[in-house]
Amino acid sequence: MTKIRVTKMFEFETAHALHNYDGLCRNIHGHTYKLSVTIKGEPITDEESTKLGMVMDFGNLKQIVKPNIVDKFDHSVLLSKKEETEYFEKENKLFKRIHIVDFQPTAENMVIHFAEIIKPLLPENVKLYSIKLHETTNSYAEWYADDQD
Numbered sequence: 416m417t418k419i420r421v422t423k424m425f426e427f428e429t430a431h432a433l434h435n436y437d438g439l440c441r442n443i444h445g446h447t448y449k450l451s452v453t454i455k456g457e458p459i460t461d462e463e464s465t466k467l468g469m470v471m472d473f474g475n476l477k478q479i480v481k482p483n484i485v486d487k488f489d490h491s492v493l494l495s496k497k498e499e500t501e502y503f504e505k506e507n508k509l510f511k512r513i514h515i516v517d518f519q520p521t522a523e524n525m526v527i528h529f530a531e532i533i534k535p536l537l538p539e540n541v542k543l544y545s546i547k548l549h550e551t552t553n554s555y556a557e558w559y560a561d562d563q564d
């Protein structure tokens with residue numbers, strides 16, 4: 416059967432800082448991240464299915480990505496656990512939405528993290544094909560299933 420790729424795009428605003436980085440990005444700053452999630456599978460051929468002709472309902476893909484990534488990271492701060500995080504973890508109204516992660520919060524590591532979140536939540540008949548994360552208009556990182564061996 417013919418395999419088709421289906422992509423859904425999302426957007427969220429997140430602040431981060433790169434621990435020990437030798438440039439401006441060591442300071443807390445924000446991005447409007449643009450995320451594209453692409454899955455691959457065969458369009459449903461069951462004439463009785465309400466999802467006839469779809470690899471996966473765009474709405475169902477959104478139901479996976481929005482609560483687990485977009486809603487979680489939007490308007491939050493993403494920091495490496497290597498930072499001095501005590502200040503942010505204290506009861507502080509400005510940092511209610513903070514994520515202390517065990518990786519350097521680059522776009523590269525974020526797509527790896529997002530792939531790990533999405534993969535187990537997909538139905539069996541579709542596979543995660545790629546994740547693309549734009550940090551700026553001109554800069555993005557991509558995760559491809561085919562690259563992971």
Ligand SMILES: [Zn+2]
Nearest residue numbers: 431440444446
């Ligand atoms: Zn940045």
